[in-house]
Amino acid sequence: MSYQLQEDINTQGILQAEILPGASERLDELKDDFTQVYHILSDVKREILTQIPKWAVQYVQECTIVPRLGFLIVVALNPETGEGAFNGTGLADDEWHQVVKDEQRAYYKNRTMVELDDMYGDLTEEIADEEVEVIVELAGAVSEHEDALIRALELLGELDSLLALAFAAEKYNWAPPKMTSENIIDIEGGRHPLQELLVPSFIPNDCILRGGCASENGNEIDFVGVRDEPKEPSALVLTGPNNSGKSIYMKQVALIIYLAHIGSYVPVTRATIGVTDRIFTRVATRETAMDDESAFMTDLKQAAFSINFATRRSLILADEFGKGTTMEAGAAVFTAYLHHFLELDADRPRMLVSTHFHDVFNRGFLKPEEGVAYAHMEVRLNPEAEEREEHITYLYRLVHGRAEHSLGLMCAAINHIEDDVLKRAGDILGMLERDEDIEAVFASPSHEDIEALKAAELVARRFLATDIPLGGRDTSSGVCSIRDILRGFLSYKEDGGDVGDVDSE
Incomplete structure (x- = not known):
């Protein structure tokens, strides 16, 4: 049996299928009868108008077909009585019966409507029933080849994905990555595949990380020694102002690695990607009323998952981990989390982390000889500018070295925080930096x-x-x-x- 279906969007925006001619001979006959009936209904109306009083002609609107009710005469309502303005009164050889009414019209049957019911039946219901039969028969025919169709759909979906990646690679100037068994990430000119489509000019950045190099049996065969400024660190710590591009940088590295592992070109100038078994992220915490856990609790669970399951082949992203609690506790948790992986030596994973806990570095909790490299996103400051938005210019370029400040007050200023609030915050920040007793200061x-x-x-x-x-x-x-x-x-x-x-x- 040959099936012909066509998908349309109805007025409510819902996708619905239409059975085209040729799918069912019986259905085609019913639809032909329905079309023919609609053509003759106008003639039936004219005939009825010749039989009723002239004053009633203005109230008879049309003759129509209503599912389950059949052929009906549509009459306007009398606004005073709420009933049909004409109900067949005065017709000696015909009797009108009201079937139903709505807010504006009443529907009647007379002898002619009954004859049409007997002649054609309930066409709308018959058409609907026949369409169900066709769809059921089609579903049965499809189910006989279910496995083959599912496999074909999977192959078509895979082909569609590959074509999309190929078109993207050509259109957006992506490059083929070099995959290697060496436990390294070496990206030159990396870009975020989505973010670069949303900005006039995207600034590419490099990334180089080397994880532990233990052999398959667990013995260490090669490991890059950690020095004051390691050439290929296993962990890169990002600092600097909010909104400077740290999170985008971390996400773009993960996306480049993911795309490389599914066989795609990647948005880079050049890339050497070591085989990666997992990508662990502690990036954005989405709070919802359906979850009774705090944001910090969710962050801790994500961190615990990476601690339990990360290997030297894994990539870990931790964006401002520890910010959901006090400054002291957050800095302690962040330092211990990073230190845990660095102590794994030949089994340490590759890590990208960002933080605003500057005390971690100022007090020597993390030292360069522990395999950590520091970088920040470059900005230019102009605090004397008249416009707040010009106080800080984000350059989105990764620069080696640690930023000493997060410029939180300046970020608050360009986001239109009130001056008195900024002044108060500046006073408190100054006292914290001078290690003053804030409680004593505010008591006087x-x-x-x-x-x-x-x-x-x-x-x-x-x-x-x-x-x-x-x-x-x-x-x-x-x-x-x-x-x-x-x-x-x-x-x-x-x-x-x-x-x-x-x-x-």
Whole structure:
């Protein structure tokens, strides 16, 4: 049996199938009858209009077919009664029966409609039933070849994916990676495959990491020694301002490695990719009401998973791990997490991590000889610029070395945080950097508070030194100082009266 189906989008935006002519002889006959009936309904209406009173002609709108109800005459409602404006009254040889009505119209059957029902039946229902039969028969025919069709779909899907990757490689200037058994990642001119499509100019960056080089039986056969500034570190720590491109850089490295392992060209100038068994990420925590865990708890679980299952062939991405708790605890967890992998020596994985915990480096928790290289995304500062947005310019270029500051206040300024909030934050940051006792500092008034108190005291003293005439504006009756008046309010009445007792005045 030959099946012909066509997919269309209906008015509600839902994909639906239409059975085309030739799929079922019976269905074609029913659809032909339906088309023919619709053509004759206009003639039937004209005939009915000649049989009813002239005043009722304006209320008969059409003759139609309604599923399950058959052929019907459509009559407008009388707005006063809510019933059909004409119901066949006055026709001696015909009787109209109301079948149903809606908010605007009433539907009637008369002798002619009944004859059409007998002649054609319920065409809409018959067509629907026949279409179901065709679809069921088609489904049965398809199920007989289910395995072959599923396999064909899988192959077509794979082919579609390969073609998409090939077109992307040609269109976006991707290059073939060199795959190697050496445990190394060496990327020159790497780009993020999606981010570069969203910006006018994308800045490519390099990446080189070497993991542990243990043999298959666990014996160490080669390992790059860790020195003050290792040439090929196993871990690269990124620092620097927010929004400078650290997360994008980390993600692009992971995406390049993933694309290389599925046989695709990659967005690089050149790349040598060592075989990678897993990519572990602690990048973005998505909070949801469906999850009763805190963001920090989720981060810890992701970190624990990488600790338990990472091998020397793995790549680990940890973006600002430890930020969900106190600064001290977060820095400690971050340092211990990184140190755990570095202590694996020949079994250490390759790592890309970012952090704003500068105390980790300032206090020597991590040292260069531990196989860690430092880098940051370059920015240019212009704090004297008139526009806040020009205070910092992001260059998105990876530069070797550690950034000393995260420039959080400057990032807050260009994102339109209020000046008084920024000033307060700057004061607190300065005290933290000078290792001052913040609690003691805030327990005493600030210089601005002291000056304000002095100004208020001066105003109060001037007010108390003012004299008020006893006779209104006329000073001939004498004057009374405000100080004396207030002293009277604050003193107890000598004869036992209470302060504020009106009768004691």
